[in-house]
Amino acid sequence: MSKIDINNTINTFAELGKRLANPDEALMGIINTERQYNAWFTPESVLSAVKATGEMLNSTDLSQWLAKYNITEAKGKRIGLVLAGNIPLVGFHDVLCVLVSGNHALIKASSQDARLIKYVLNLLVEVDSSYADKSSFVERLVDFDAIIATGSNNTSRYFEYYFGKVPNIIRKNRNSIALLTGNESTEELHALGNDIFDYFGLGCRNVSKLLVPAGYNFNSFFEAIEDFHPIINHHKYNNNYDYNKSIYLVNGDQHLDNGFLMLKQDERLTSPLAVLFYDIYESLDSAQETLLQQSEQLQCIVTTAAIKTQNQQVPFGQSQHPQLWDYADGVDTMEFLSTLS
Structure with missing residues (x-):
């Protein structure tokens, strides 16, 4: 050697x-x-x-x-x-x-x-x-x-x-999730747009779902991400948007739509392209419990809330900027390689 x-x-x-x-x-x-x-x-x-x-x-x-x-x-x-x-x-x-x-x-x-x-x-x-x-x-x-x-x-x-x-x-498969408290600034919500739209949402570190408090008003979220509207000009993204919109309309599924992103309440983690799922929590404790139960399916959690989780937590806008020690699935690749006999 x-x-x-x-x-x-x-x-x-x-x-x-x-x-x-x-x-x-x-x-x-x-x-x-x-x-x-x-x-x-x-x-x-x-x-x-x-x-x-x-x-x-x-x-x-x-x-x-x-x-x-x-x-x-x-x-x-x-x-x-x-x-x-x-x-x-x-x-x-x-x-x-x-x-x-x-x-x-x-x-x-x-x-x-x-x-x-x-x-x-x-x-x-x-x-x-x-x-x-x-x-x-x-x-x-x-x-x-x-x-x-x-x-x-x-x-x-x-x-x-x-x-x-x-x-x-x-x-x-893994997905990433954002936990909102309702106290986020416009700047933080705008940064969340990067977590959602970078690489068109195709990465496991892209946010595919929001956890929001009961009574959450999505207007401030939609206003903060308006700058990302040009994503709809990409033909493949646009095709996904049109396809999912037509399905929701035909099925009568309730959803919110800002012209380039749809929000739909859904317990699943993996949302289709151009769609963001969301779920509602009653307390931060219950949200934390939900995240702990889903830890095996999560890559990272975007939030500023003070919660304890088993997954990596990142600030808004940083999900697609991992550091060297942010291992996929939380498995230490270097430890695995350096201890091979």
């Missing part, structure tokens, strides 16, 4: 972070053409994801993050990664964890997001050529020592069947 120079690792990924936070002409070329391959990956969405990843990779946070783990020697384990492709670069954190823990990343990229992740790893090799042989893209995963796979509730059953005999992290 070769030794790992943590300081060099930190410097390498901090330099990669700078390049992503300030994209050059070549990277902007990728950013601006992604929508030719995936209509949801607009230049604005891709640029936002690339910059958010760049900001995450700063030397201060990298040092704080890695200090928690005993990473001294490269184990060189072959870690199979099944990456999601719902939002740009969504699988990068898993790749990062495999590389900094001294293992080899066998990457089964999503067809929805293959070009961007490949480009970022080529940038990494430009920064430090020693990473040239530490990752590979594959069509089929074979000869692996462990697996990290992200998918839906349906695909997770297949993952458990195929990969159950090796150490694994298998992720299922």
